[in-house]
Amino acid sequence: MKRKKTATNVHVAEAADIHAVVALDAAITGTDKAAYWNDIFERFAGSNQRRKRYFLVAKSGDNELLGFIVGEIRAWEFGSPPCGWVLALSVSPDQRQQGIGTLLFEALCARMKHDGATTIRTMVLVNDKTNLSFFRGEGLAAGPYIELERRLD
Amino acid sequence: MKLQKASRYALYAVLHLASEPEKQFSTAEVAESYGVSIHHLAKVMRTLVRSGLIESVRGVGGGYRFSGNVRRTTLWDIIHEFESLESDIDTPDELQGNAIVVVSGLDTVMNEIDGLNRSTLDSITLKTLLRYGVENLDKAP
Numbered sequence: 001m002k003r004k005k006t007a008t009n010v011h012v013a014e015a016a017d018i019h020a021v022v023a024l025d026a027a028i029t030g031t032d033k034a035a036y037w038n039d040i041f042e043r044f045a046g047s048n049q050r051r052k053r054y055f056l057v058a059k060s061g062d063n064e065l066l067g068f069i070v071g072e073i074r075a076w077e078f079g080s081p082p083c084g085w086v087l088a089l090s091v092s093p094d095q096r097q098q099g100i101g102t103l104l105f106e107a108l109c110a111r112m113k114h115d116g117a118t119t120i121r122t123m124v125l126v127n128d129k130t131n132l133s134f135f136r137g138e139g140l141a142a143g144p145y146i147e148l149e150r151r152l153d
Numbered sequence: 154m155k156l157q158k159a160s161r162y163a164l165y166a167v168l169h170l171a172s173e174p175e176k177q178f179s180t181a182e183v184a185e186s187y188g189v190s191i192h193h194l195a196k197v198m199r200t201l202v203r204s205g206l207i208e209s210v211r212g213v214g215g216g217y218r219f220s221g222n223v224r225r226t227t228l229w230d231i232i233h234e235f236e237s238l239e240s241d242i243d244t245p246d247e248l249q250g251n252a253i254v255v256v257s258g259l260d261t262v263m264n265e266i267d268g269l270n271r272s273t274l275d276s277i278t279l280k281t282l283l284r285y286g287v288e289n290l291d292k293a294p
Binding site: 136137 | 225273277281
């Protein structure tokens with residue numbers, strides 16, 4: 001049952017948010033990655049943050065984590081001119097369909113645009129219908145790159 | 154990739170109804186809008202009703218209306234009611250030697266293409282597609 005939130009605030013992640021980020025990610029993916037998210041926090045919002053890295057959280061009026069987004073403007077990887085990348089986006093399953101993902105995505109786009117990015121891209125698992133549909137709905141479409149891979153064994 | 158006629162008609166019909174979900178449309182109205190056979194479209198509409206994507210409304214002014222969720226229903230949800238979109242390279246029954254290698258290689262490529270096609274169609278909701286259409290119209294000279 002969805003609980004309608006009356007107010008949603010989006011702001012840069014703080015150290016106190018990471019416990020809830022770890023819990024939300026674990027609830028969605030089934031894997032606890034505390035060390036990974038603490039490292040991401042340090043590099044994207046904490047003491048080791050570099051420019052053009054972004055870690056935003058959406059929280060309710062009563063300070064409950066509703067979702068988060070991580071992104072970075074990168075340049076010249078794969079020959080690409082400077083471009084914003086969405087590296088992670090999660091919204092609490094019982095808070096979906098209320099525009100929280102869009103709020104986070106638009107907040108990230110605004111910051112990236114302010115910092116000079118003209119394009120935003122991401123990579124999504126081919127069978128991840130939820131995220132594929134979300135990003136399609138935000139206007140993203142197939143770009144000029146194709147991901148290729150092979151096993152090494 | 155070439156969609157079968159039934160799939161194309163189904164996409165026209167469901168998207169037409171989804172563009173105004175509060176309204177009902179007759180088969181004749183939809184057929185006329187897209188210049189397609191009313192007889193063929195009527196069969197497609199029956200399949201769409203059985204799938205739950207649309208519902209028939211009886212009585213005066215009756216017809217069909219969209220009964221899904223435009224934010225959840227994807228193009229693939231419609232198409233797969235009519236076809237699987239699996240490439241068929243029409244392989245001979247008995248293969249020998251290099252022919253086995255050639256056909257196996259072609260199968261791998263076709264499977265990759267089929268998977269990408271299905272994934273693309275399954276990622277585009279009706280709401281997104283209708284928005285693409287409006288944006289394209291806005292860009293038209």
